[in-house]
Structures are given as structure tokens and as C-alpha cells.
Amino acid sequence: APNIPLANVKAHLAQLQSIASSNGGNRAHGRPGFRASIDYVKGKLDAAGYQTSVQSFSYNGATGYNLIADWPGGDTNNTLMTGAHLDSVNAGPGINDNGSGSAGNLEIALAIARESYKPKRHLRFGWWGAEELGLIGSSHYVDTLAAAERSKIKSYLNFDMIGSPNPGYFAYDGDGSSGSGGPAGSAEIERVLRAYFTSINVPVEDTAFDGRSDYGPFIEYGIAAGGLFTGAEGRKTAAQAQKWGGQANVAYDRCYHASCDTSSNINDTALDRNDQAIANAIWTLGGSGDPDP
Ligand code: PHE
Ligand code: ZN
Ligand code: ZN
Ligand code: ZN
Numbered sequence: 001a002p003n004i005p006l007a008n009v010k011a012h013l014a015q016l017q018s019i020a021s022s023n024g025g026n027r028a029h030g031r032p033g034f035r036a037s038i039d040y041v042k043g044k045l046d047a048a049g050y051q052t053s054v055q056s057f058s059y060n061g062a063t064g065y066n067l068i069a070d071w072p073g074g075d076t077n078n079t080l081m082t083g084a085h086l087d088s089v090n091a092g093p094g095i096n097d098n099g100s101g102s103a104g105n106l107e108i109a110l111a112i113a114r115e116s117y118k119p120k121r122h123l124r125f126g127w128w129g130a131e132e133l134g135l136i137g138s139s140h141y142v143d144t145l146a147a148a149e150r151s152k153i154k155s156y157l158n159f160d161m162i163g164s165p166n167p168g169y170f171a172y173d174g175d176g177s178s179g180s181g182g183p184a185g186s187a188e189i190e191r192v193l194r195a196y197f198t199s200i201n202v203p204v205e206d207t208a209f210d211g212r213s214d215y216g217p218f219i220e221y222g223i224a225a226g227g228l229f230t231g232a233e234g235r236k237t238a239a240q241a242q243k244w245g246g247q248a249n250v251a252y253d254r255c256y257h258a259s260c261d262t263s264s265n266i267n268d269t270a271l272d273r274n275d276q277a278i279a280n281a282i283w284t285l286g287g288s289g290d291p292d293p
Contacts, residue, residue: 001111001276001279001280001282001283001284002111002114002115002279003276004104004107004108004111004272004275004276004278004279005107006268006271006272006275008107008110009103009104009106009107009271009272009275010103010266010268010271012040012044012099012102012103012106012107013095013099013100013103013263013266014263015040016037016040016093016094016095016099016102016103017093017095017099017262017263019033019036019037019040020033020088020092020093020094020095021093023036025092025093025259026088026089026090026091026092026093026094027086027087027088027093027094028087028088028089028090028094028132029059029060029062029064029087029129029130029132029133029136030060030061030062030063030064031090033088033093034064034065034086034087034088034129035065037086037087037102038054038065038067038086038127038129041067041086041102041106041127042054042067042069044106044110045067045069045106045109045110045125048109048110048113048114049071049072049113050069050070050071050072050109050113050125051069051070051072052067052068052069052070053067053068054066054067054068055067055068055140055141055144057129057130057136057137057140059130059133059136060133064087064129064130064136064137064140065129065137066126066127066128066129066137066138066140066141067086067126067127068124068125068126068141069109069124069125069126069127070122070123070124070125071109071112071113071117071119071122071123071124071125073118073119073122073289074118074119074120074121074122074123074286074289075120075121075122076122076152077122077152078120078121078122078152078154079121079122079123079124079152079153079154080119080121080122080123080124080154080155080157080282080285080286081123081124081125081126081153081155081156081157081218082105082108082123082124082125082126082156082157082158082159082278082282083105083125083126083127083128083138083156083157083158083159083214083215084098084101084102084104084105084126084127084128084158084159084160084214085098085101085102085127085128085129085131085132085137085138085160085213085214086098086102086127086128086129087128087129087130087131087132087137088132088261089132089257091257091258091259091261092255092257092258092259092260092261092262093259093261093262093263094261095261095262095263095265095266096161096163096164096165096253096255096256096261096265096266097160097161097232097253097256097257097261098131098159098160098161100159100161100162100163100230100266100271100274101158101159101160101161101162102127104159104162104271104274104275104278105125105127105159105278107275108275108278108279108282109125111279112282117283117286118288118289119283119286119287119288119289120286120287120288120289121154121285121286121287122152123282123286124153126138126141126214128141128214131160131213131214135211135213135214135216135217137214138214138216138217138218139216139217141217142217142218142220142221142223143217150221150223153218153223154185154223154224155185155189155223155224155225155226155285156215156218156223156224156225157189157193157225157226157227157278157281157282157285158172158213158214158215158218158225158226158227159227159228159274159278160213160214160227160229161229161230161231161232161253162228162229162230162270162271162274162275162278163230163266163267163268163270163271163274164230164231164232164252164253164267164270165252165253165254165255165265165266165267166231166236166246166247166250166251166252166253166254166267167230167231167244167246167252167267167269167270168205168229168230168231168234168236168240168244168252169197169202169203169204169205169228169230169244169270169273170204170205170206170207170228170229170230170231171190171193171194171204171205171206171207171226171227171228171229172186172190172206172207172208172209172215172225172226172227172228172229173190173206173207173208173209174186174187174189174190174209174224174225174226175187175190175191176209177206178206179206179208179209179210180209181209182209182219182224182225182226183219183222183223183224183225184222184224185224186209186219186224186225186226188224189224189225189226189281189285190226192226192280192281192284192285193226193227193228193277193278193281195277195280195281195284196273196276196277196280196281197273197277200273202244202273203243203244205240207229213227213229215227228274228277228278230252230253230267230270230274231251231252231253232251232252232253232256233251233252233253233256233257234251234252235249235250235251235252236248236249236250236251236252237249253265
């Protein structure tokens, strides 16, 4: 996989912060800052050659949106989808939750275009609306897809909070080594997501694969899934601070769902490591469309 420039990811986060600041301080469902966030991401993808579409839905008396972006080419019967929720809570700008996953996925999508990557599998990206109100946008997407289209999505990668200021390094437990695991194929996804961290000697812990983010609606349909996470309201233990650095007995993200989840609420090292791990996974799972030498 190519390097994913941290400066580019941070520039996207600065734009999302600016969108929130000029729209009442948030990017929440039904608020103008959410629609402006969709338009920002869509503009970048359109310019890079993606086929984009905005899916509207109605929830709580407001219109919500999902942005879907397809990279032309690859086997559409074996689609690899990667997603992140783009909405914030009402309380703040949502830069770690989930500007981080949204900006990381965006920059990886742009790197795919810059590299003219020709994967074996078809690649699709999704930016979800109204996650914070109960996975509304991602549920709407999978529930309204025709069954034949849904069955072409063979794997789903989810990134929600990947730059927490006091970071942990967590992978969704798709192989069930510390819980019940996920649909067939989820174990391989977990292994591939962990591989980059192994290569840089950063230990990774399992986190619950319990549906607390937008992969939930996908695994309900038996789609293999996985993802990474740097922690929310939970507190880093002394043992975790030993191995990862940072502050023991302090939340991974003290600004979780708060007004202080701003541009300064990001650990650059964690964000960069997660972006590289995601890119490594997409290039590994996407495969090469070039014939073997
Ligand atoms: N989905 C949670 C939120 O947006 C965050 C979260 C992500 C929690 C992944 C657990 C695992 O608030
Ligand atoms: Zn989130
Ligand atoms: Zn949240
Ligand atoms: Zn595991």
C-alpha cells in the first residue's frame, strides 16, 4: 500500500472543523453542518474519478444522507466496502468521533485514485448519516439494498474513532478470541487489520464485536466485517499505558460526545498508524487485478 499522508488527513479534519464552526458548532443529523460535510467529501471523490451517489432518508423529522462512492472496476460480485459515519452528536464538531474515520477513509480513497489502483475486487466506500441516533444511515443502506446487490458485498470494514487523544489500539474481535466473533470471513479481516501493527511492533487488543457502530447492520446480514478503534469513554489501564504510552486511569477520549471533540482532540501518531493499517488491509484484501508475473 502507498503511504497515506497524515498532513492530507489532517487537512480534511481542519475542513470538517471549519464546517462545524460555521454551522453552529456541530455536524449532526438534520443540521446544516452534516449536509456540508457530505458535500465536502463528495466533491473530493468526484474530482478523483469516483462514481458517487447521495442516498436520502428521513429520521426524527429530518432528512439524512449517506454518501456512496464506487471506484470503477474490479469484480462487482466480490465487493469490498469500507465505511465511516460522518455525523457528529449535537454537542460538538465530532472530529475524533468520527471525523477521524471519515477523513482517513477519504484520503485512502484518494490514494487509490492517485495510484490508479486496479484491484481484483470492486471497492466501494460509504459515509453514513445518523449513526449517533442508532446506526440509522447504515441500517437504511443495507436494508434497502436489493438482496442480490447486498449479497455482492462480501466484506465490510468500519472505522469509527481512530485518533483518540489518549489512544488504545483495538481491533474488532471478528475471530471471537475474546467473545463470540462474527460472520465467516471476519477472522481473516481481523488478521489483516492487525498485520500492519505487528509490522511496527505495536500490540493490538480485541474490542467487542457487539454492533456498537455501523458494521452492526452488515453482520446482521451475515456479511464478514472488521474494524479498528482507539477508544471512547473507557479508561486506559496502567498495563495499557505501559505498553502504549499515554495516561493511565484517564479516558481514551475525554472529549467523547462533547464540545471539546475539536481539531485538537486527535493523537496524530494513532491516526497515522490506523490510516496506514487500513490502507494495508484494503490493498491486501482488494488484491491485484494485474495478471501474475
Ligand atoms: N459508535 C460509537 C459512537 O459513535 C463509538 C464506538 C465505536 C464505540 C466503536 C465502540 C466501538 O459513539
Ligand atoms: Zn462514532
Ligand atoms: Zn459517537
Ligand atoms: Zn480477536
